[in-house]
Structures are given as C-alpha cells and as structure tokens.
Amino acid sequence: MKYKLIALDIDGTLINSSNQITENVKLAIQKAKEKGIKVVLCTGRPLKGVEKFLDELSLREKGDYAATFNGALIQDTFTKDAVSHLTLNYEDLVNLYNLSIEIGSRSHFYDTKTLYTFNKDVSDFTVLESHLTGTHLNVTTLDDVPKDINMSKFMMIDHPEILDECVKKIPQEYYEKYTIVRSTPFFLEILRPEANKGSGISLLAKELGLKQEEIICVGDAGNDKHMIEYAGLGVAMGNATDEIKEMADYVTLSNDEDGVAHVINKFILEER
Known part of the structure; x- marks a missing residue:
C-alpha cells in the first residue's frame, strides 16, 4: 500500500x-x-x-x-x-462546569487562543497546561465569559486517582452528548460530539x-x-x-x- x-x-x-x-x-x-x-x-x-x-x-x-x-x-x-x-457554546460551558463541581473535579477550558479557569486557587495542572502549550492563562468568572464564546474544548483536570473517581460519576447522557476522551492520567477532554x-x-x-x-x-x-x-x-x-x-x-x-x-x-x- x-x-x-x-x-x-x-x-x-x-x-x-x-x-x-x-x-x-x-x-x-x-x-x-x-x-x-x-x-x-x-x-x-x-x-x-x-x-x-x-x-x-x-x-x-x-x-x-x-x-x-x-x-x-x-x-x-x-x-x-x-x-x-467544531466548537462548544456558552450553554455547554455552564453545563460542563456545573458537572465538574458536582463530581468534584477542577476544570479549565479554551476558546481559540486563551486558556481559562474559574479556580481562583489555580490548579498545578492548569499551570502545566499553560506552560506546555505556551498559552495565555486567564482566571475569570462565569459571569465574565462572553455569551457568544466559541469554546474549542472543556477539560476536567486533577490528580489521576481523583480524576479516576470523578470519571466514574459522569452520567451516561454526557457520553451521548459529547466526545469525552482521556488524553493523560490527569486530563479528561470534552468536545463537540462530532x-x-x-x-x-x-x-x-x-x-x-x-x-x-x-x-x-x-x-x-x-x-x-x-x-x-x-x-x-x-x-x-x-x-x-x-x-x-x-x-x-x-x-x-x-x-x-x-x-x-x-x-x-x-x-x-x-x-x-
């Protein structure tokens, strides 16, 4: 071939x-x-x-x-x-952020150029992601995120043993609504279903x-x-x-x- x-x-x-x-x-x-x-x-x-x-x-x-x-x-x-x-919207952001709180995982997300987090005590894994990708990190609040955001991906981040437990708590409906993949032991990535x-x-x-x-x-x-x-x-x-x-x-x-x-x-x- x-x-x-x-x-x-x-x-x-x-x-x-x-x-x-x-x-x-x-x-x-x-x-x-x-x-x-x-x-x-x-x-x-x-x-x-x-x-x-x-x-x-x-x-x-x-x-x-x-x-x-x-x-x-x-x-x-x-x-x-x-x-x-293929991007996620503001409604997806609210939905996924609420899920991350519910299951006990920290999180961050991207538009096309910037990495955002709502965690005031910024996770070491968010700092690592920003450093590895050379991407500007913006600590923000949900109210300050533009309602017309085009979000490239949402990520749940934590120590592998914590994230393992969090993943078990994600309801099946989320797997039907999104693409959910584990890229490293400490990163779970969530994207548009297609x-x-x-x-x-x-x-x-x-x-x-x-x-x-x-x-x-x-x-x-x-x-x-x-x-x-x-x-x-x-x-x-x-x-x-x-x-x-x-x-x-x-x-x-x-x-x-x-x-x-x-x-x-x-x-x-x-x-x-």
Missing part, C-alpha cells in the same frame, strides 16, 4: 519523555516530506502549543495542515485558514482527495483512539495504553526509542 498522509500525535508520540523531537525522527519526517507525504500533527494542544514543532519540522509551508484541540480545529498552517472548527481526531483527519482527507486506506495515524493515549480506528494503518506507540495497543494494526517502538521514525522507515520509506 502506498501511504500518502501520516498523522502524528505529539505528547507521548512525536516527542520523547524529555519533550524533544529526536534527530532520527526529524530525519525520517524530512525524508517522508521529500517523498511527497503529507505529515500532519494531530494533537489535543491548541495551535499555539504546536507552533515550535511545526517550525522545527518545516510544517508551515504551502499545503501543510495541523489538527488541534483533538481534531476540533483543522487548520492550514501556511495561510492560517480553518478547514473546520469532534475527535478521527473525524478531523477524515475531514482533511476529503479536503485533500485522499482515501482512508492511504492514511497512517500514530498515537499513544485515549484521545488517539478515533484516529487509530479510522486509519488505513493505525499505529500504537510502544509506550501506548493497553487499550490503544489492542486496537492498533501495528505497535511500534516507544517515544524514547524513535518509534515514529521506525513507522516512517518501515511503511513509507521502506527502509528495513
């Missing part, structure tokens, strides 16, 4: 545990690009949190795209035009005239599930959760062993 697009998750996939893209991974991506392969970063991060990686990999050229906010926003990285942006990494990559494939079987998707966590299911070749990292490994067509090396380079060399460049 001749693959034409590879979608890569960032955290736990593209970058190693030191948050770096290794030279081997960079070289493999560069060779894939030279061969005409579309390389698309597909992440829960906002675009601001992806820009340094796009620059490092020269993925801001004409015809380059990124899928951010877990596929809720598909964007041309050269023109900055949105191919698709927004996920799989639908985002599918939308981009249609835009580019590509077939499902021409696409490789690589990831490690619960928020990568939909794109790994969608892909012609769904790949789990060696460090992926058991759930992701079980559903993948192939399990590569870990993010500390150049797993992404291994996939590109094996299935795109065919270098054994």
Whole structure:
C-alpha cells in the first residue's frame, strides 16, 4: 500500500519523555516530506502549543495542515485558514462546569487562543497546561465569559486517582452528548460530539482527495483512539495504553526509542 498522509500525535508520540523531537525522527519526517507525504500533527494542544514543532519540522509551508484541540480545529498552517472548527457554546460551558463541581473535579477550558479557569486557587495542572502549550492563562468568572464564546474544548483536570473517581460519576447522557476522551492520567477532554481526531483527519482527507486506506495515524493515549480506528494503518506507540495497543494494526517502538521514525522507515520509506 502506498501511504500518502501520516498523522502524528505529539505528547507521548512525536516527542520523547524529555519533550524533544529526536534527530532520527526529524530525519525520517524530512525524508517522508521529500517523498511527497503529507505529515500532519494531530494533537489535543491548541495551535499555539504546536507552533515550535511545526517550525522545527518545516510544517508551515504551502499545503501543510495541523489538527488541534483533538481534531476540533483543522487548520492550514501556511495561510492560517480553518478547514473546520467544531466548537462548544456558552450553554455547554455552564453545563460542563456545573458537572465538574458536582463530581468534584477542577476544570479549565479554551476558546481559540486563551486558556481559562474559574479556580481562583489555580490548579498545578492548569499551570502545566499553560506552560506546555505556551498559552495565555486567564482566571475569570462565569459571569465574565462572553455569551457568544466559541469554546474549542472543556477539560476536567486533577490528580489521576481523583480524576479516576470523578470519571466514574459522569452520567451516561454526557457520553451521548459529547466526545469525552482521556488524553493523560490527569486530563479528561470534552468536545463537540462530532469532534475527535478521527473525524478531523477524515475531514482533511476529503479536503485533500485522499482515501482512508492511504492514511497512517500514530498515537499513544485515549484521545488517539478515533484516529487509530479510522486509519488505513493505525499505529500504537510502544509506550501506548493497553487499550490503544489492542486496537492498533501495528505497535511500534516507544517515544524514547524513535518509534515514529521506525513507522516512517518501515511503511513509507521502506527502509528495513
């Protein structure tokens, strides 16, 4: 099979545990690009949190795209035009914030550019998110949020053992109304029901005239599930959760062993 697009998750996939893209991974991506392969970063991060990686990999050229906010926003990285942006509204914000209080989880949320929290004693996990993504943090109140907000995603955040208990308390109706995915042990992400990494990559494939079987998707966590299911070749990292490994067509090396380079060399460049 001749693959034409590879979608890569960032955290736990593209970058190693030191948050770096290794030279081997960079070289493999560069060779894939030279061969005409579309390389698309597909992440829960906002675009601001992806820009340094796009620059490092020269993925801001004409015809380059990124899928951010877990596929809720598909964007041309050269023109900055949105191919698709699926957002939540103020009513969703009120609903989800009340749920977070009810089940005992802290929370924060994004519009397109800013990270917001209602927690006056800002969670360490919100500070971590702001730092990792390079996004401005705004501590606000529900009354001060514009009623016409376009919210890219809402997140419940806490220590893994607390969040585990909170997740058990979420009523089934919320799973029917929203896409709910666990991106890390301390982040639960909530999006529009039709927004996920799989639908985002599918939308981009249609835009580019590509077939499902021409696409490789690589990831490690619960928020990568939909794109790994969608892909012609769904790949789990060696460090992926058991759930992701079980559903993948192939399990590569870990993010500390150049797993992404291994996939590109094996299935795109065919270098054994």
